[in-house]
Amino acid sequence: MKKIIKIILAVSLVTAVLTGCVMTPQTDALGNSFVGFGEHQIVTEEEAKKLPRGERLTRISIDMQNIGFKKVKVSNLMDSVTESILSIFENQYELLSRYTLIVDDHKDVTSFIYANEGKSSEELAEEVRRFDMMAETEDQKIGPKLQRYRTANDEIQKQNTILAGELVKQTVRLASFFQENSEELLGADALTMLLNAGKISEAYNLAEIRIHMASIANDFIDDEKAVLEITKKFKRY
Numbered sequence: 001m002k003k004i005i006k007i008i009l010a011v012s013l014v015t016a017v018l019t020g021c022v023m024t025p026q027t028d029a030l031g032n033s034f035v036g037f038g039e040h041q042i043v044t045e046e047e048a049k050k051l052p053r054g055e056r057l058t059r060i061s062i063d064m065q066n067i068g069f070k071k072v073k074v075s076n077l078m079d080s081v082t083e084s085i086l087s088i089f090e091n092q093y094e095l096l097s098r099y100t101l102i103v104d105d106h107k108d109v110t111s112f113i114y115a116n117e118g119k120s121s122e123e124l125a126e127e128v129r130r131f132d133m134m135a136e137t138e139d140q141k142i143g144p145k146l147q148r149y150r151t152a153n154d155e156i157q158k159q160n161t162i163l164a165g166e167l168v169k170q171t172v173r174l175a176s177f178f179q180e181n182s183e184e185l186l187g188a189d190a191l192t193m194l195l196n197a198g199k200i201s202e203a204y205n206l207a208e209i210r211i212h213m214a215s216i217a218n219d220f221i222d223d224e225k226a227v228l229e230i231t232k233k234f235k236r237y
Contacts, residue, residue, distance in 0.1 A: 089210040
């Protein structure tokens with residue numbers, strides 16, 4: 001009986017790894033690459049970077065929602081990996097949502113930044129002074145808004161860096177999971193894995209696509225450092 005269990009589990013584990021190949025990019029009729037996930041076409045890293053900033057942010061958010069946040073339980077050992085990845089995915093989505101709110105609340109700031117992109121610190125400071133001199137109220141002044149925008153973004157970037165490190169760890173952990181835990185999977189977790197053999201591929205593929213999209217979201221926020229660096233050219237207002 002134990003030998004039969006091992007054979008069934010071995011087939012299930014191999015199937016999980018092989019079906020992970022759905023992460024291989026495909027191409028639509030327009031030549032755009034995507035990763036198939038059920039009925040959804042999930043954006044690739046390459047295609048995401050081609051999109052204008054606003055469209056890129058929207059597409060990433062929608063694709064993360066389409067992937068979803070459900071748990072697929074297989075065994076204690078496998079769940080420890082997939083649920084760690086789910087936690088990172090959820091945190092990255094929440095961070096992206098927070099960043100979206102910051103951008104929405106500071107559209108005048110981002111417009112000002114892009115309008116003055118490429119200017120020196122002195123030129124930028126002069127633009128701030130000129131802008132604020134024309135402001136009729138304190139709320140209309142751009143200087144204080146730039147400070148608030150920078151403070152909020154600094155915190156977002158710090159958390160994004162932490163999540164980037166966690167993504168690297170979990171990517172390595174998932175890639176080596178079956179090889180490094182073969183004895184445990186065919187030992188104490190064997191019966192549980194056998195009862196949930198049909199879910200192994202689903203859990204593995206979910207973990208893989210979540211790492212994919214969390215990484216794309218993380219890259220987007222990281223790319224926004226360029227905008228943040230412009231605000232740091234303003235020393236005092």
